[in-house]
Amino acid sequence: MTAPVACPDHERLSAFYDGELPPAERDAIAEHVEGCHACASGLADLATTSALLAGEDAPRPGEDLVRRLARASVASSGSRRPQGRWRRFAVAASLLVGAVLVGRLVVMQREAEAPSVAEMPRPVEERAIAGRAAGAPTAGEDVGFSDADRALDDRAAKATTRRDAAARREAPGTAPSEAEPAAPAEVAGERQAAPAREQGARQRGLAGARRLPAGAPATPEPAAEADSLGRSQPPGDAPASALREAEESPSAADTERFNEGLSRDEHAVVAAGQLVPCLHGAGTLAAETVQGITPGLHLPAWLWFLPEDGVGDGGVPTPAIVEAEYLLGADGSVDVLAVSGPPALASALGEALLLARGEPATCAGQPIEVLVRAAYVREADGWHGELLPADGQAGAPVEAGPAALGDETPSSRDR
Amino acid sequence: MNRGAGSSALDDAGLAVAAGEGDASAFEEIVRRHGGLVLGLATRLLGSRADAEDVAQEVFLRVHRGLPSFRGDASLRTWITQVTVNAARNHHRWSRRRRLHLTRSLDEPAAEDAPAPREKLADASAGPERLALSAEAGHRVEEALARLPEEYRDAIVLRESGGLSYEEIAARLGVRIGTVKSRIARARARLQEALRDLVGSREEVSP
Numbered sequence: 047m048t049a050p051v052a053c054p055d056h057e058r059l060s061a062f063y064d065g066e067l068p069p070a071e072r073d074a075i076a077e078h079v080e081g082c083h084a085c086a087s088g089l090a091d092l093a094t095t096s097a098l099l100a101g102e103d104a105p106r107p108g109e110d111l112v113r114r115l116a117r118a119s120v121a122s123s124g125s126r127r128p129q130g131r132w133r134r135f136a137v138a139a140s141l142l143v144g145a146v147l148v149g150r151l152v153v154m155q156r157e158a159e160a161p162s163v164a165e166m167p168r169p170v171e172e173r174a175i176a177g178r179a180a181g182a183p184t185a186g187e188d189v190g191f192s193d194a195d196r197a198l199d200d201r202a203a204k205a206t207t208r209r210d211a212a213a214r215r216e217a218p219g220t221a222p223s224e225a226e227p228a229a230p231a232e233v234a235g236e237r238q239a240a241p242a243r244e245q246g247a248r249q250r251g252l253a254g255a256r257r258l259p260a261g262a263p264a265t266p267e268p269a270a271e272a273d274s275l276g277r278s279q280p281p282g283d284a285p286a287s288a289l290r291e292a293e294e295s296p297s298a299a300d301t302e303r304f305n306e307g308l309s310r311d312e313h314a315v316v317a318a319g320q321l322v323p324c325l326h327g328a329g330t331l332a333a334e335t336v337q338g339i340t341p342g343l344h345l346p347a348w349l350w351f352l353p354e355d356g357v358g359d360g361g362v363p364t365p366a367i368v369e370a371e372y373l374l375g376a377d378g379s380v381d382v383l384a385v386s387g388p389p390a391l392a393s394a395l396g397e398a399l400l401l402a403r404g405e406p407a408t409c410a411g412q413p414i415e416v417l418v419r420a421a422y423v424r425e426a427d428g429w430h431g432e433l434l435p436a437d438g439q440a441g442a443p444v445e446a447g448p449a450a451l452g453d454e455t456p457s458s459r460d461r
Numbered sequence: 462m463n464r465g466a467g468s469s470a471l472d473d474a475g476l477a478v479a480a481g482e483g484d485a486s487a488f489e490e491i492v493r494r495h496g497g498l499v500l501g502l503a504t505r506l507l508g509s510r511a512d513a514e515d516v517a518q519e520v521f522l523r524v525h526r527g528l529p530s531f532r533g534d535a536s537l538r539t540w541i542t543q544v545t546v547n548a549a550r551n552h553h554r555w556s557r558r559r560r561l562h563l564t565r566s567l568d569e570p571a572a573e574d575a576p577a578p579r580e581k582l583a584d585a586s587a588g589p590e591r592l593a594l595s596a597e598a599g600h601r602v603e604e605a606l607a608r609l610p611e612e613y614r615d616a617i618v619l620r621e622s623g624g625l626s627y628e629e630i631a632a633r634l635g636v637r638i639g640t641v642k643s644r645i646a647r648a649r650a651r652l653q654e655a656l657r658d659l660v661g662s663r664e665e666v667s668p
Binding site for chain 2: 056057060061063064065066073076077079080081083086087089090091092093094095096097098099100101109111112113115116
């Protein structure tokens with residue numbers, strides 16, 4: 047569907063502009079226009095013509111609207127407001143923590159019948175991860191973080207519960223995740239090199255994650271789960287029972303809360319991430335700043351986002367991966383470089399974003415590994431957290447399954 | 462900020478650079494110059510001004526973020542148009558678009574009874590925030606409309622002024638929808654041809 051489509055003739059573009067085309071054709075033309083300068087220019091001419099006919103010199107918004115739009119953009123873009131930047135990053139980082147927890151909980155549930163996870167060795171690592179994901183909050187900027195973190199813990203637990211519930215429903219052969227890749231795969235095929243790998247990772251991630259409850263292999267780092275739970279549960283609260291508890295009440299309200307927790311900011315970040323591959327190939331997004339990080343680092347990173355209606359026209363919610371590289375500036379700014387992703391991103395605006403940040407590739411000469419990648423998937427019954435395989439196995443067959451999932455736990459950073 | 466006075470004198474490329482470097486007044490000028498395009502287009506695509514304002518917010522947010530990497534391989538206007546289409550397409554209203562509210566009733570005079578189409582057009586969409594067409598440009602638009610074959614003019618007036626759907630226009634004029642579609646497109650093509658300097662590439666012209 048993202049294949050280069052011939053330019054619509056003037057009549058079709060005109061009808062498109064008037065909203066008079068059937069949905070499928072309308073989508074196709076919109077998608078085309080997004081990548082075709084000539085058609086976009088023609089569309090702009092149509093709008094200008096309307097303005098002229100309406101007696102306007104040029105289509106212009108009122109001054110108050112101008113100021114409102116300009117201010118809102120500058121404010122929420124925040125590329126030059128360190129506070130906003132940090133806050134947004136904190137949200138993303140807290141999402142990462144949440145995702146880590148989701149992954150843990152998934153594994154945990156699998157082991158619920160096994161020895162109590164709570165009794166497992168305390169994981170030093172998990173804390174380190176959480177700490178790093180959060181960065182080093184600077185004074186006055188960490189306000190919302192712990193709250194967000196707690197909220198995410200909560201959501202993570204619920205999402206996981208639902209995810210597992212869904213996975214169980216998806217008895218072998220009926221799993222939508224297995225049937226669905228047709229559309230995205232076809233999309234990936236139409237594109238250049240990198241996306242195929244991402245596609246593979248994505249499919250594998252989904253399939254692997256869903257397979258998890260059925261599969262047996264234990265995570266290499268069971269200890270970490272205990273900690274993540276320790277952080278999210280009151281002391282003494284058995285994680286397994288907490289899970290069961292959550293399982294009993296996956297209400298619509300929970301889903302609602304989870305959705306609401308995804309702020310407009312995150313949405314906007316998603317939009318920006320999606321914009322670049324769509325219109326400019328690789329590019330630099332507006333700078334984001336993280337304070338308290340050593341300058342001069344390269345941060346490989348992944349922006350995950352969930353298309354509102356699934357990738358492309360498939361209608362099956364599928365997490366998409368945008369690969370991005372961050373460059374940390376000396377002033378603490380973070381530029382997002384070389385964003386790339388499957389072409390389906392062009393048509394998929396996610397409602398959720400998880401910025402699963404890789405640790406710096408190098409930091410003062412020390413190699414640092416990607417810790418974890420994860421995503422949320424929205425399905426009919428709500429949101430589900432997914433922990434996805436590490437980059438090391440990207441491109442590996444879907445069969446990677448649970449083992450790969452184990453691999454991509456944070457412990458893999460010593461790989 | 463201190464460059465504010467000069468922003469309106471910059472062309473789009475200059476504005477894009479300045480805004481990309483953080484000049485807030487340059488960004489504001491971009492919004493001023495292209496906000497109407499975004500709103501107009503989004504209103505058409507989504508069928509609602511309120512939704513269009515949502516989209517405009519989103520568009521300028523993205524533009525603001527994207528400016529530092531805007532490389533000018535397309536004009537700013539073209540790029541903003543693309544962002545707008547994308548934002549509209551991702552708007553929840555996209556798939557259940559409502560048709561524009563009619564700005565005039567079906568009982569009002571049909572096109573054949575409307576001898577002064579341009580006046581009506583101006584009336585129909587006049588709003589407090591509209592910027593009046595200069596006398597000369599207005600005259601040219603009127604002239605261009607007048608030179609259209611009547612059946613083209615009827616169709617475009619009913620569409621642009623009346624906000625009627627193709628189906629309604631077809632019923633009104635007693636022709637097939639496909640005919641309406643083609644007449645409107647041809648009317649637009651002719652108008653654009655006649656008003657080329659007013660329609661296209663406005664971003665190249667410094668006000």
